[in-house]
Amino acid sequence: MIEPKDILIIKAHSLGVGDVLRASASWRVLRDRWPQARLHLLFLSKHPGYVTESLIREHPLLASTHFMTVREGDPSQPKARRVPWLTIVRQVRALCRELKPDLIIDTESAGLRTAVLTWLGAQACGATTVGVGQFPLRRLFYDLSSPSTRDYMMRWGLTSPMDYTHRDFVPLAALGLSRQETPIELAVTPAGAQFRTALQHELASWLQATGAPPDRPLVGLNIGCGTPDAAVRRPDLDSLVQALGLLSQRWPHTLLLCGAPFERENNQRFMQKYAERFGDSRHMIDKSGAGSLSELTGLIASCDAFVTSDSGPYHMAVGLRVPTLVWFNYEELAATHQHAWCNGLIRPTPEAFTQALLTLVQTRQPPLH
Numbered sequence: 001m002i003e004p005k006d007i008l009i010i011k012a013h014s015l016g017v018g019d020v021l022r023a024s025a026s027w028r029v030l031r032d033r034w035p036q037a038r039l040h041l042l043f044l045s046k047h048p049g050y051v052t053e054s055l056i057r058e059h060p061l062l063a064s065t066h067f068m069t070v071r072e073g074d075p076s077q078p079k080a081r082r083v084p085w086l087t088i089v090r091q092v093r094a095l096c097r098e099l100k101p102d103l104i105i106d107t108e109s110a111g112l113r114t115a116v117l118t119w120l121g122a123q124a125c126g127a128t129t130v131g132v133g134q135f136p137l138r139r140l141f142y143d144l145s146s147p148s149t150r151d152y153m154m155r156w157g158l159t160s161p162m163d164y165t166h167r168d169f170v171p172l173a174a175l176g177l178s179r180q181e182t183p184i185e186l187a188v189t190p191a192g193a194q195f196r197t198a199l200q201h202e203l204a205s206w207l208q209a210t211g212a213p214p215d216r217p218l219v220g221l222n223i224g225c226g227t228p229d230a231a232v233r234r235p236d237l238d239s240l241v242q243a244l245g246l247l248s249q250r251w252p253h254t255l256l257l258c259g260a261p262f263e264r265e266n267n268q269r270f271m272q273k274y275a276e277r278f279g280d281s282r283h284m285i286d287k288s289g290a291g292s293l294s295e296l297t298g299l300i301a302s303c304d305a306f307v308t309s310d311s312g313p314y315h316m317a318v319g320l321r322v323p324t325l326v327w328f329n330y331e332e333l334a335a336t337h338q339h340a341w342c343n344g345l346i347r348p349t350p351e352a353f354t355q356a357l358l359t360l361v362q363t364r365q366p367p368l369h
Contacts, residue, residue, distance in 0.1 A: 004037050004102035006063075008095075008127070011107050011168075012044035012070075012114050015052045017293065017312025018335070019164070021319055023107070025182045026168035027061040033177055038063035040099055042092070044114065049074045052312075055293040058189045066095055089120055096121040106131035106142070107168045109149050115141040130174050146174035161334040183339050186319030192298030195291050199302055203254065203285075210282060217253040217361070220303035220322075223270060224311035226263035233310045234266070235327045236347075241274045243353035244307070250354055254283055258299055258313065261289030305361050310335050318342045323360035325353070 007030060013019060020043075027039055039062050045053075048069045057065045068091050073080030096104070106118040109132040119141040122129045131138065133145035146152065152170045153162055156178075169179045188196065207214050221244070225234035244255065257267045267286045275281040287299065296313060297320065300306055306317040306324045310332060317324040324342040328335075336344050341363045343356050 002102065003034055004128075006038045006040060006099055006101040007034070007103045007105065008040045008042055008099060008101035008121070009105050009107060010042045010044070010114050010118060013108065013167075015043065015045055015050040017052050017055065018315035020052055020056055021184050021186060021312075021315045022165045023168045024059065024061060024184045024186065024319065025165050025179060026107075026172055027059075028182055028185060029169070029172065029177050029179065031061055033175075040101065041065045042095065043067050044088070044117075045069050047071050047074050047077065047080065051293055055189075055297075058294060060187045061185070064099070068092070089117065092117045092121045093124040096125040096127065100125050101127045103127055104129050105171055107171055108132070109134050109167070109170055112138065112141075118142070130171050132171050142174075144174040146171050159333065163336060163338075164334045165337075181338070183321075183337070184315065184319045185321075186297065186316055188297045188301045188320070189294040191292065191294040192296070192301065194298070195295035196298030196302050199287075199299060206285065207254070212254065212283065213252075217251065217304040218302060219247075219253045219255050219357075220300055220306040220308075220317070221255055221257045222259060222306070222308040222311060222313040223257070223266050224259060224263060224309040224313060226260055226266060230311070233329060235309055235329070237266075237270050237273055239347065240270065240327070241277050243348065243350045245274065245278045246350040247354045247357060248278070248283065251358060252283075253304075254285065256299065256303065257284060257286045257288060258290075258296065259288035264288040304364070305357055307357070321364075323357075323363055325357050325360055327353075 030039060041062050045067050053067050068088060069083060070088065071080045071082055104118050104122050104127045106114045108114040115131055115138050118129050118131060129142045130144045131142040133139040134148045139145040149170050152173060158166060165184060166179060223234060225231055259267055267288050271281045271284055296316065300317050300322055301320050303322055306322045308314040308317060308326050310326055310328055314326050318337045321341050326344045328344050328346045331346060343360055345352060345356055
């Protein structure tokens with residue numbers, strides 16, 4: 001195959017922060033294989049207006065990002081009217097004529113919608129197509145097809161449920177590319193850098209006012225999971241209080257809480273419970289709702305360690321290579337990251353939590369960018 005100059009990657013699964021960031025490992029492998037190629041992401045979104053869009057538009061591995069919606073309305077309207085199929089086809093073909101990709105990769109393994117759009121897009125620009133041969137009919141839409149997801153898992157000895165990062169590597173098998181433990185990645189955005197600078201000034205003033213040592217470590221805390229459907233992933237606050245209380249005794253630190261505006265109530269409840277158990281919470285600052293996802297990159301990157309539930313900021317911290325301890329309420333193999341700077345514990349005891357975090361802070365990685 002001729003070395004591609006432009007590669008169009010099609011995704012259509014979920015616009016959750018973690019779901020999209022998990023694909024960045026495959027973007028890195030593509031860039032390492034073809035360093036001069038420009039990567040373009042086309043995401044078929046259920047609705048317009050997902051907050052993830054702005055963060056992904058700034059990802060350093062992507063030359064451009066394009067979001068096309070299959071329904072009207074917004075994410076709060078799951079039954080909004082569908083966008084006509086022919087409208088989507090025209091949009092995809094127009095984008096392919098504009099970008100002129102040499103290679104189009106369909107990362108979805110199920111259904112025929114993205115397979116058909118990949119084939120129609122290629123007809124508009126003469127690109128080579130790659131996709132997952134999940135069943136014989138699907139292979140007809142691609143010039144190069146990979147084995148099914150099941151065959152991919154068997155080849156690499158993966159267990160079910162499969163680590164979600166591998167999902168985008170299934171089609172890359174058709175190109176002879178493999179993950180080889182490549183981690184996901186993210187960089188501090190320009191807005192994140194500005195937020196980090198402002199935060200550093202705020203913390204300096206706060207430490208001076210409270211009389212705390214200026215070199216005290218900074219631990220980020222994302223309790224997260226503020227929506228009703230995600231509450232099952234939220235740590236038990238009493239257990240979290242016990243764990244962070246022991247950590248504070250053994251490793252005095254400033255605790256920086258973050259989260260969406262609607263998660264502020266959970267943060268305040270945590271701080272109240274902590275003060276009731278340990279006397280005060282004066283070493284804590286609640287920054288929930290203080291910035292966008294883009295600005296959150298600066299907050300996370302400022303931390304010496306990051307404690308989080310299984311949520312979007314968890315994957316952001318791993319991508320930024322900040323020592324990350326994720327608190328699971330149950331085993332979640334698909335959400336794990338196997339790297340030195342992250343660790344996942346299921347309902348840990350205070351002792352296990354503290355030991356794991358103190359081990360992690362020795363693994364701080366240099367930033368990628």
